[in-house]
Amino acid sequence: MTPRPSADSSFEDVLAARLSRRDVLRGSLAAVAVAALGDAMIAPHARAASLLGFKSVPVSTADAVIVPEGYTADVVYAWGDPIGDGPAFKSDASNTAAEQERQAGMHHDGMHFYPVPMGSTSSTRGLLAVNHEYTDDGLLHPGGMTPWTAEKVAKAQAAVGVSVVELALTDGRWSVVHDSRLARRITARTPMAFSGPAAGHTLLRTAADPDGRIVLGTLGNCANGATPWGTYLTCEENFSFYFVNRAEKLPADQQRYGITKTGERYRWHEHDSRFDAGAHPNEANRFGWVVEIDPFDPTRAPVKHTALGRFKHEGAAMRLTADQRVAVYMGDDERFEYIYKFVSRGRHVAGDRTANLKLLEDGTLYVARFAADGTGRWLPLVHGTGGLDAAGGFADQADVLIRARAAADRVGGTKMDRPEWIAVHPTTGEAFCTLTNNASRGAANSPGPDAVNPRAANVYGHIIRWRDLDGDAGASTFAWDVFALCGDPAQTDPAKRGTVKGDAYGSPDGLWVDPRGVLWIETDVSTNTIRKGDYANLGNNMMLAADPATGETRRFLTGPNGCELTGITATPDGRSLFVNIQHPGEPASERSDPAEPQGISTWPDGPGGGRPRSATIVIRRRDGGVIGA
Numbered sequence: 001m002t003p004r005p006s007a008d009s010s011f012e013d014v015l016a017a018r019l020s021r022r023d024v025l026r027g028s029l030a031a032v033a034v035a036a037l038g039d040a041m042i043a044p045h046a047r048a049a050s051l052l053g054f055k056s057v058p059v060s061t062a063d064a065v066i067v068p069e070g071y072t073a074d075v076v077y078a079w080g081d082p083i084g085d086g087p088a089f090k091s092d093a094s095n096t097a098a099e100q101e102r103q104a105g106m107h108h109d110g111m112h113f114y115p116v117p118m119g120s121t122s123s124t125r126g127l128l129a130v131n132h133e134y135t136d137d138g139l140l141h142p143g144g145m146t147p148w149t150a151e152k153v154a155k156a157q158a159a160v161g162v163s164v165v166e167l168a169l170t171d172g173r174w175s176v177v178h179d180s181r182l183a184r185r186i187t188a189r190t191p192m193a194f195s196g197p198a199a200g201h202t203l204l205r206t207a208a209d210p211d212g213r214i215v216l217g218t219l220g221n222c223a224n225g226a227t228p229w230g231t232y233l234t235c236e237e238n239f240s241f242y243f244v245n246r247a248e249k250l251p252a253d254q255q256r257y258g259i260t261k262t263g264e265r266y267r268w269h270e271h272d273s274r275f276d277a278g279a280h281p282n283e284a285n286r287f288g289w290v291v292e293i294d295p296f297d298p299t300r301a302p303v304k305h306t307a308l309g310r311f312k313h314e315g316a317a318m319r320l321t322a323d324q325r326v327a328v329y330m331g332d333d334e335r336f337e338y339i340y341k342f343v344s345r346g347r348h349v350a351g352d353r354t355a356n357l358k359l360l361e362d363g364t365l366y367v368a369r370f371a372a373d374g375t376g377r378w379l380p381l382v383h384g385t386g387g388l389d390a391a392g393g394f395a396d397q398a399d400v401l402i403r404a405r406a407a408a409d410r411v412g413g414t415k416m417d418r419p420e421w422i423a424v425h426p427t428t429g430e431a432f433c434t435l436t437n438n439a440s441r442g443a444a445n446s447p448g449p450d451a452v453n454p455r456a457a458n459v460y461g462h463i464i465r466w467r468d469l470d471g472d473a474g475a476s477t478f479a480w481d482v483f484a485l486c487g488d489p490a491q492t493d494p495a496k497r498g499t500v501k502g503d504a505y506g507s508p509d510g511l512w513v514d515p516r517g518v519l520w521i522e523t524d525v526s527t528n529t530i531r532k533g534d535y536a537n538l539g540n541n542m543m544l545a546a547d548p549a550t551g552e553t554r555r556f557l558t559g560p561n562g563c564e565l566t567g568i569t570a571t572p573d574g575r576s577l578f579v580n581i582q583h584p585g586e587p588a589s590e591r592s593d594p595a596e597p598q599g600i601s602t603w604p605d606g607p608g609g610g611r612p613r614s615a616t617i618v619i620r621r622r623d624g625g626v627i628g629a
Contacts, residue, residue, distance in 0.1 A: 105132025225316030
């Protein structure tokens with residue numbers, strides 16, 4: 001048996017132990033998987049020139065967006081900006097709920113650019129689908145939450161969800177197209193349908209929807225995905241924060257998904273009873289899904305795909321299998337949760353959009369189990385297998401999908417350090433996943449370090465990568481390694497620096513591989529941690545670019561005070577890069593109080609500009625070249 005890595009094992013030690021066992025593994029499936037990963041992915045490649053053609057920007061504590069010399073960064077779409085012909089933002093936040101429904105939502109997160117017209121490669125006009133993850137009610141309303149009213153709940157529900165906004169590049173500057181017929185908002189009150197095995201199931205039925213097939217709204221929209229047929233996948237993450245159950249003893253399933261007696265200070269249940277999980281226990285089951293939105297058809301209702309499982313989705317990275325089915329990699333962003341993969345039953349047919357729109361309705365959901373020897377398996381979450389039966393507490397396949405976390409527990413998935421964004425390399429097929437951090441790893445009554453989560457008290461996080469057998473996303477086995485053990489070398493024993501070669505960073509979150517193969521990494525150090533203790537030398541949150549073959553990493557952007565860097569997409573020509581600046585000015589409590597001086601940030605409007613606002617920025621090179629090259 002391979003010795004279990006200790007908390008003090010460096011990546012190099014773990015990797016050396018794996019590679020030393022290759023001769024033993026030869027002839028087995030594990031050997032094939034490790035060999036496929038090894039030379040192609042782990043060993044640094046010689047390359048005539050670096051993928052990274054810019055000089056790193058320094059660590060920053062400035063209340064500004066800083067990009068490399070020769071680049072510009074402009075705000076293109078901020079909270080409260082009108083979509084289409086919507087009303088203008090009022091700096092005192094006095095816009096009504098009805099007005100907010102026609103404006104950019106709060107806290108921009110995952111997003112994707114769709115060239116217009118559909119199917120073209122236009123880099124001068126397109127639709128931007130943007131997630132709005134949550135609200136800060138201290139900023140959203142005049143007077144914050146005092147008093148707390150039905151109108152404020154309605155406005156908060158209008159400020160989450162998704163925007164679809166049309167943009168155009170004119171004379172070198174991007175701007176919103178205000179007469180767009182495609183611009184729209186999807187909110188916490190937008191009707192949407194269920195698809196797949198759980199649609200209509202008793203656990204999705206409510207008094208308002210006795211058929212269990214139509215749900216109002218989406219929320220907790222964090223990361224995202226995009227399909228080859230031109231639709232947008234928005235992922236419902238921290239939905240539990242909006243629910244409250246004041247019962248003496250909460251049901252085990254509600255506890256497993258984080259519902260509490262007090263909620264997370266949103267207080268929607270006080271004016272919208274469906275968020276009272278004691279009175280309406282099935283309503284919470286209607287959130288925690290991947291939602292498909294057609295940005296090109298405002299008349300098509302969004303669809304929540306139950307076949308992809310219910311958990312705190314952090315993203316949905318899609319690629320095609322060798323036989324043209326679709327595979328979707330997904331993370332569940334909470335400590336000691338899992339990485340999943342969905343593989344469709346049907347096959348993608350290029351050009352048949354109508355048929356492709358059905359692909360996410362039927363297929364198999366898997367959870368990942370990582371072995372210490374650098375191999376892994378995708379374990380099917382299928383009723384009747386692996387203990388997922390009546391004796392194991394699962395009534396049917398819908399029950400397995402609605403309680404996906406319990407199903408993953410049952411079959412023995414590997415508990416991870418907060419799996420967040422997943423990105424797939426467009427040519428090698430290798431997948432990367434950010435494991436943001438987990439200070440509880442190795443604490444009392446918690447799992448200890450293991451090969452794929454090698455550090456106790458993992459305050460810096462790490463990035464793993466894997467490649468399914470033969471590069472086929474439909475395979476049931478894979479090989480993996482740790483791409484980066486993050487951290488500040490000034491605060492960390494050199495033996496623990498892992499594979500980071502270049503600029504230091506911690507708490508990796510957003511992730512994207514561009515068409516050239518550059519891995520873009522965005523950080524989310526919490527505002528009660530940033531620039532303190534272990535993070536004292538790392539400044540504000542940042543975005544970096546890495547060469548997957550060599551591990552070389554350079555800091556490309558630093559954000560304003562109190563912000564998180566999240567969301568990234570580009571035009572097909574690679575000359576316009578869109579990035580989201582989330583919650584600038586966020587205090588350590590992560591909730592603003594209008595009675596207290598803000599003082600942390602006035603971005604993007606600058607001094608005297610009023611409340612800080614989340615926003616999408618667009619980055620371009622002054623010489624018109626490809627970003628990062």
